[in-house]
Amino acid sequence: MRIDFTKMHGLGNDFVVLDGRDQSLPRMDASLAAALADRRTGIGCDQLIVLEPSLAADLRMRIFNCDGSEVEACGNATRAVGLLVGRAISIETVAGLLSASPCEAGISVEMGKPRFDWNAIPLAYPMDTHAMPVAWEELVNPIAVNVGNPHAIFFVEDPYAIAMERLGPLVENDPIFPERINVNVAAITARDAITLRVWERGAGLTRACGTGACATAIGAMKRGLVDRRVRVTLPGGPLVIEWREDEVIVMTGPATESFRGSFEVGDFGPQQ
Incomplete structure (x- = not known):
């Protein structure tokens, strides 16, 4: 065939x-x-x-x-x-x-619309997904969101200073995430700009992750760090993420x- x-x-x-x-x-x-x-x-x-x-x-x-x-x-x-x-x-x-x-x-x-309930991520047991009381070395208190697939987002000073090859699989496979997790490390550079690296569940480091950009933008918006339309720059280039008033996420890029x-x-x- x-x-x-x-x-x-x-x-x-x-x-x-x-x-x-x-x-x-x-x-x-x-x-x-x-x-x-x-x-x-x-x-x-x-x-x-x-x-x-x-x-x-x-x-x-x-x-x-x-x-x-x-x-x-x-x-x-x-x-x-x-x-x-x-x-x-x-x-x-x-x-x-x-x-x-x-x-x-x-x-x-x-x-579609993001989900934040602990059992929608899903997590192994109930906890606050807005600032999870957990840490993996310097990666602390992530926000968890499901945008069709599960993401944990860590806000850091410099995403490129994080040893993602080592910490990515550590977080991805932690028992707290029964279906594993996509791991995002991001820096807020302006009210409308985010720099992001993503360790993808089952794929590792990739040059870009569309759902990761969506999840990270929504996480930053939920914490009041950025406005409702942002430019998310990944190693492969930028995506524009908007969270409309009807709560639907819109992603635009090449x-x-x-x-x-x-x-x-x-x-x-x-x-x-």
Whole structure:
């Protein structure tokens, strides 16, 4: 079985997109997803994206991290899918219905409403998610928010001074987060500007994380540190995050198609 794919990225956060709306796809599991995502022996990506027909929206999007785990949401991938389709669309995800629309600044995505309850993150037991009474070395008192997937946000003086390669997995896999957690370290540089690095659950350090930018902006807004529209600068570039009065998060930024190709399923896993 030969499968067509599109390689895309959002600010360097890269994806292999398999479109199952007009071709038959193999059954996707953790093993096959990880094999395709491998940068040495596969196609290589941070996340594998599978598009399927949907009865509730224009299409359904499934998201697999490079370790093979399936996750609920990916903001950069949502922008990439919006670019691939080329028009305003609704997208069904595990996290709910999203919408993506082309605009002058790239693709604008309505990411839904954030959740702050401890069991919506989820945490292992009840606590204040606005300033969690926990610490991992210099990372202290994060705010936790679910924006379709779970995030812990730490506000620090210099995100690039934090040893994310060591502390990221320590926080991600702490038992207090039963479904693991995305780890964000951010500095407020103005009322409308944030600098951010993200350790992604199941993917590690990435050049950009759309849901991380959303979660961090919302966390900063909840604490009164910034206004309701901010520019979040990640290693791969900036995203604009707005928290509308109806509490819906809107993320705007670029997406890019890198190349197209095809692969033989038998080279990466058993024939389905």
